[in-house]
Amino acid sequence: MIHDLWLVPAFPLLGAAILMISAGRLPSRAVALVGVVPVAVSAIVSAIIGIGFMAAPPSGHAFTEILWRWIAIGGFRPAVGLYLDPLSLVMMLVVTIVGFLILLYSTEFMAGDEGYSRFFAYMNLFVSAMLVLLLASNLLFLYVGWEGVGLCSYLLIGFWYQDAANGLAARKAFIVTRIGDTGLMIGLFVLFTHLGTLDIQPLLHRAASVWPHGSAIASLATALLLIGALGKSAQIPLQTWLPDAMAGPTPVSALIHAATMVTAGVYLIARMHGLYMLAPAIQMTVAAIGAATLFVAAFAALNQHDIKRILAYSTVSQIGYMFLALGVGAWTAAIFHFMAHAFFKALLFLAAGAITMRLEHHEHDIFRMGGLAKKLPVAFWSFLIGSASLAALPLVTAGFYSKEMILSETWAHGGAVPILWAAGLVTAFVTALYIFRAVFIVFFGEAKTPIVGRYGIRIVLPLAVLSVLAVIGGFVETPNGLGGVTIFSRFMGSVFGPAPLAAGATETALLVFASLVSLSGVGLAWLLYMRPAPRFAAWTQTPSVVAWRAFFLSGWGFDVVYDRLVVRPFLYVVRINRHDAIDDVYTGIAEASRGLHRLLKLTQTGRIRWYAGWLAAGSILTIAVAVIR
Amino acid sequence: MTTIPLDHVLILPVLLFALGVIGVLVRRNLVFILMSIEIMLNAAGLMFIIAGARWGQPDGQVMFLLVLTLAAAEVSVGLALIIRIRHRLTTLDSDAADLLQG
Amino acid sequence: MNATFYLSAAIAVLSTVLVITRANGVHALLYLVVSLLAVALVFFTLGAPFAAALEVIVYAGAIMVLFVFVVMMMNLGDAAAVREARWMEPKIWVGPSILAILLTAQLAYMLDSNTMSQPHHAIVPARAVGIAMYGPYLLCVELASMLLLAALVGAYRLAHTEHGRL
Numbered sequence: 001m002i003h004d005l006w007l008v009p010a011f012p013l014l015g016a017a018i019l020m021i022s023a024g025r026l027p028s029r030a031v032a033l034v035g036v037v038p039v040a041v042s043a044i045v046s047a048i049i050g051i052g053f054m055a056a057p058p059s060g061h062a063f064t065e066i067l068w069r070w071i072a073i074g075g076f077r078p079a080v081g082l083y084l085d086p087l088s089l090v091m092m093l094v095v096t097i098v099g100f101l102i103l104l105y106s107t108e109f110m111a112g113d114e115g116y117s118r119f120f121a122y123m124n125l126f127v128s129a130m131l132v133l134l135l136a137s138n139l140l141f142l143y144v145g146w147e148g149v150g151l152c153s154y155l156l157i158g159f160w161y162q163d164a165a166n167g168l169a170a171r172k173a174f175i176v177t178r179i180g181d182t183g184l185m186i187g188l189f190v191l192f193t194h195l196g197t198l199d200i201q202p203l204l205h206r207a208a209s210v211w212p213h214g215s216a217i218a219s220l221a222t223a224l225l226l227i228g229a230l231g232k233s234a235q236i237p238l239q240t241w242l243p244d245a246m247a248g249p250t251p252v253s254a255l256i257h258a259a260t261m262v263t264a265g266v267y268l269i270a271r272m273h274g275l276y277m278l279a280p281a282i283q284m285t286v287a288a289i290g291a292a293t294l295f296v297a298a299f300a301a302l303n304q305h306d307i308k309r310i311l312a313y314s315t316v317s318q319i320g321y322m323f324l325a326l327g328v329g330a331w332t333a334a335i336f337h338f339m340a341h342a343f344f345k346a347l348l349f350l351a352a353g354a355i356t357m358r359l360e361h362h363e364h365d366i367f368r369m370g371g372l373a374k375k376l377p378v379a380f381w382s383f384l385i386g387s388a389s390l391a392a393l394p395l396v397t398a399g400f401y402s403k404e405m406i407l408s409e410t411w412a413h414g415g416a417v418p419i420l421w422a423a424g425l426v427t428a429f430v431t432a433l434y435i436f437r438a439v440f441i442v443f444f445g446e447a448k449t450p451i452v453g454r455y456g457i458r459i460v461l462p463l464a465v466l467s468v469l470a471v472i473g474g475f476v477e478t479p480n481g482l483g484g485v486t487i488f489s490r491f492m493g494s495v496f497g498p499a500p501l502a503a504g505a506t507e508t509a510l511l512v513f514a515s516l517v518s519l520s521g522v523g524l525a526w527l528l529y530m531r532p533a534p535r536f537a538a539w540t541q542t543p544s545v546v547a548w549r550a551f552f553l554s555g556w557g558f559d560v561v562y563d564r565l566v567v568r569p570f571l572y573v574v575r576i577n578r579h580d581a582i583d584d585v586y587t588g589i590a591e592a593s594r595g596l597h598r599l600l601k602l603t604q605t606g607r608i609r610w611y612a613g614w615l616a617a618g619s620i621l622t623i624a625v626a627v628i629r
Numbered sequence: 630m631t632t633i634p635l636d637h638v639l640i641l642p643v644l645l646f647a648l649g650v651i652g653v654l655v656r657r658n659l660v661f662i663l664m665s666i667e668i669m670l671n672a673a674g675l676m677f678i679i680a681g682a683r684w685g686q687p688d689g690q691v692m693f694l695l696v697l698t699l700a701a702a703e704v705s706v707g708l709a710l711i712i713r714i715r716h717r718l719t720t721l722d723s724d725a726a727d728l729l730q731g
Numbered sequence: 732m733n734a735t736f737y738l739s740a741a742i743a744v745l746s747t748v749l750v751i752t753r754a755n756g757v758h759a760l761l762y763l764v765v766s767l768l769a770v771a772l773v774f775f776t777l778g779a780p781f782a783a784a785l786e787v788i789v790y791a792g793a794i795m796v797l798f799v800f801v802v803m804m805m806n807l808g809d810a811a812a813v814r815e816a817r818w819m820e821p822k823i824w825v826g827p828s829i830l831a832i833l834l835t836a837q838l839a840y841m842l843d844s845n846t847m848s849q850p851h852h853a854i855v856p857a858r859a860v861g862i863a864m865y866g867p868y869l870l871c872v873e874l875a876s877m878l879l880l881a882a883l884v885g886a887y888r889l890a891h892t893e894h895g896r897l
């Protein structure tokens with residue numbers, strides 16, 4: 001079965017191809033079928049492969065299959081090959097299963113949209129590109145998936161393209177991630193010129209044997225790869241595209257945030273972790289960027305009033321946790337958090353979509369919602385479970401176990417790490433605060449917007465399955481104090497080496513402390529938004545607080561700064577160069593020849609006497625040359 | 630046979646040729662232009678004769694005969710063209726036939 | 732003989748000048764005939780009697796007659812002569828004259844600088860010309876005949892119209 005691995009990305013690609021070729025002529029039932037079944041089959045195939053892999057792991061806990069040689073130019077022979085190890089297996093399972101649930105949800109959510117067929121074509125292509133990215137055995141093939149993901153995100157964010165704002169958001173996402181992609185591409189060039197191969201496993205082995213620990217070239221290569229990862233995973237300083245990416249349909253946001261796209265950067269660093277271990281300075285940068293991002297994004301999330309933008313900033317923040325984990329070498333924790341995050345973030349987005357689709361005018365502003373707990377129980381419970389998991393409520397949520405793992409390993413990492421750990425801890429508090437702020441405002445209080453319509457099974461089922469996963473997904477890896485299950489880290493051991501030993505009593509103390517922190521965040525949210533004290537309301541209206549809230553609302557003003565520093569100077573240069581200074585040279589040549597043409601045209605008088613005169617003059621000149629010589 | 634200096638003999642075709650050039654350039658009437666061309670051709674033939682006489686060879690006269698033939702052909706075609714142009718433009722002004730200007 | 736040459740050369744140049752300055756077409760043609768006859772005399776003094784005869788017969792006879800026919804057919808009257816005179820305003824002579832003077836000066840300079848020996852003029856009889864023509868120059872004669880044929884056809888076609896009239 002494992003030799004049928006190629007089917008996993010092939011099925012969604014086939015689905016996308018069918019939908020594209022049919023060009024919207026299929027009836028919507030057929031579109032739904034062609035849109036969902038390929039990903040479902042992919043998920044089933046992945047599950048069978050996964051079970052087979054765990055029951056009887058291939059030698060070396062990795063499976064490589066070269067499908068064909070792409071091109072052969074001298075020593076450059078990039079393979080179109082697949083590589084399956086526990087890392088890519090986990091990612092693949094999450095992408096296909098979560099992707100399937102999101103697509104199933106979309107069949108009802110997107111019903112009646114005129115771009116129904118187009119939507120599923122893009123979504124299938126998206127999943128396929130992400131699977132190529134995950135399974136590629138070769139960095140060049142990985143790059144194909146990487147760019148495919150970027151393309152699909154552009155198409156889907158700008159899905160409702162009739163609205164110019166959506167097109168702008170899509171363009172922003174594409175351009176900002178493109179900055180990262182350029183870094184990644186240069187990184188690939190550096191790797192190839194120095195190591196002579198782009199096949200990931202040989203490349204990692206060669207790098208480890210050729211480059212000394214902390215060598216400059218390893219730092220350069222990893223820094224360039226990091227730029228690519230920052231762009232795709234929306235980390236500081238390239239995080240600005242993600243909140244605007246909310247312009248797309250909600251299932252798209254779910255797919256981008258949970259399964260595909262933003263986790264590509266995490267996967268890239270995890271996949272190339274051998275290189276990062278050679279460049280400790282860059283690895284430290286990864287941790288620092290992660291810590292900064294999670295902190296910044298959490299405060300931005302705290303002040304949003306669009307429900308999807310809250311979730312967008314929370315994604316940026318949670319990916320920041322993954323980067324923090326990667327930076328401190330807690331590879332397994334990063335992937336574990338990726339998995340948990342995929343479940344609860346998909347759940348949150350789908351629940352948010354379930355809320356907005358039932359509200360009149362698809363209301364997104366949380367302050368115009370309220371009192372929905374009784375009216376939309378399905379959405380309420382799923383959103384609550386997702387929020388609990390995001391806030392890392394102790395014991396019962398997947399988010400708790402993954403976040404604990406990151407925090408404890410960050411603590412165990414030592415050195416200058418208490419700052420990073422503190423950032424993670426403070427953010428855990430803010431995370432609980434902002435998500436339960438949303439919960440309390442949206443679901444309690446008095447109703448402000450009328451409710452329309454009802455849910456079908458295709459909405460409820462994905463929410464239910466994801467709710468279950470968001471709870472039990474964490475039980476594959478628990479701290480020592482809570483049963484000490486290590487299924488996940490043992491499974492990942494063949495990729496990342498043995499998990500670090502936990503510190504016993506300290507760990508338990510940290511665990512309790514962190515649990516109290518997230519609980520107190522929920523408590524504070526309850527105090528502030530369920531029992532609003534007049535003094536708090538007054539405080540939020542004081543000028544300095546209003547200014548800070550506007551600052552946080554704008555995502556710490558990154559957009560404004562980029563607008564001033566990059567966009568406007570660029571537009572200024574473009575405006576100066578509107579007539580293309582370089583082109584002027586060529587226009588000048590054309591203009592000069594045209595001028596000469598006009599000059600020569602004057603000689604064509606059509607009068608033979610003049611022609612004869614010129615002839616005579618020319619002859620005289622020729623004879624003069626002969627005479628003078 | 631004669632003792633005329635060669636320089637004096639040679640200056641005659643040069644003068645005739647130059648006069649022909651002036652005629653072509655000055656006159657606007659196509660018939661006069663054709664006449665001027667005849668003058669120039671005749672000057673060229675004269676040069677051949679002088680050269681043949683200088684070396685006492687018949688080749689110069691043969692070439693003169695060829696020039697003569699050429700002149701005859703040229704005049705017949707040229708005059709036919711003049712008749713045609715006169716018919717078309719109702720004038721013999723060469724400056725009026727400037728349809729080919731750029 | 733020398734006197735004959737100089738006299739006929741002077742007549743040739745003078746009558747040519749008159750050709751290019753006359754406003755009346757028939758007058759100019761008559762001066763051209765005079766010029767050609769003078770050149771024929773020069774040929775004779777240079778010992779080319781056959782060429783001199785051809786000059787008189789073909790040039791002054793046949794070709795000039797052709798010109799006369801055409802000029803007569805054009806019916807260029809006094810009005811045409813007046814117009815010709817108006818076209819020949821003084822300043823139009825400047826440019827061509829400069830060109831002609833330059834040309835003459837150049838050729839004269841080249842003639843002056845040559846180092847050829849003095850002439851040994853000898854009469855080249857028609858017999859020698861005929862032998863040369865139908866000997867080594869046979870191909871040229873054929874070419875000339877082709878040229879004449881082409882000119883004949885061309886002239887006929889050009890002067891002919893679809894309606895049989897001009």
